[in-house]
Amino acid sequence: MAQRILLLEDEPAIADTLLYTLRNEGFEVTHVRLASEALAAFRAQAPDLAILDVGVPDGNGFDVCRAIRKTSELPIVFLTARSEEIDRVLGLELGADDYVSKPFSPREVCARVRAILRRYANGLSAGSGAAPAATVDSPGALPLRLDEAAQRISCRGELLSLTRYEYLLLAALLKRPQRIFSRTELMSLVWADAPDTADRTVDSHVKLLRAKLREAGASAELIQTHRNMGYSLTLSV
CATH class of the missing domain: 3.40.50.2300 (Response regulator)
Known part of the structure; x- marks a missing residue:
């Protein structure tokens, strides 16, 4: 069809x-x-x-x-x-x-x-009988799980409703917890196909992700702001 x-x-x-x-x-x-x-x-x-x-x-x-x-x-x-x-x-x-x-x-x-x-x-289609997709479990007590093959992230067992760029941003942070990514690095990783986008777009998407994490029952502070440096996914919340 x-x-x-x-x-x-x-x-x-x-x-x-x-x-x-x-x-x-x-x-x-x-x-x-x-x-x-x-x-x-x-x-x-x-x-x-x-x-x-x-x-x-x-x-x-x-x-x-x-x-x-x-x-x-x-x-x-x-x-x-x-x-x-x-x-x-x-x-x-x-x-x-x-x-x-x-x-x-x-x-x-x-x-x-x-x-x-x-x-x-x-x-x-993930979970419909195909071979299991590769997943990344967040370390420690973080409630996030990344399924890269299906390009989705779950929080406390429930799928997060994410746009393309929200998914790519959270996945980048989740794969390297505690690492501080500068805005320039995140622009390169997430918005590589949108070179005209300015780095303040990162801030806007972090704000949206924090709101969605809060709605899913996780702490919005999972994503930490490092003044004049960038963002990281913390393990201490």
């Missing part, structure tokens, strides 16, 4: 090119031009992934993402003609899995879509 993509894009030339490429690659694509239409399409039949243009006539993709995130962890990719970092950071903080600035290659967007869907599929 073809995977379903919801595309919110109001520029006909861009939409037509993306539609042609995605459909040619075997995806089933629902194209809408307005934020209200995107939410209606999502509620009528949940897609496997959404591609949301940030600027549309009746609102923006950020608002659509907020509405979707109230009920779903649907993979989301943002498209935008704006290059300001604040837009990139806001998109990632809202839980986007990727962010593409215009102009872009439709084939690149398609490749990113496939990579995201493959990552989500791996996370959902």
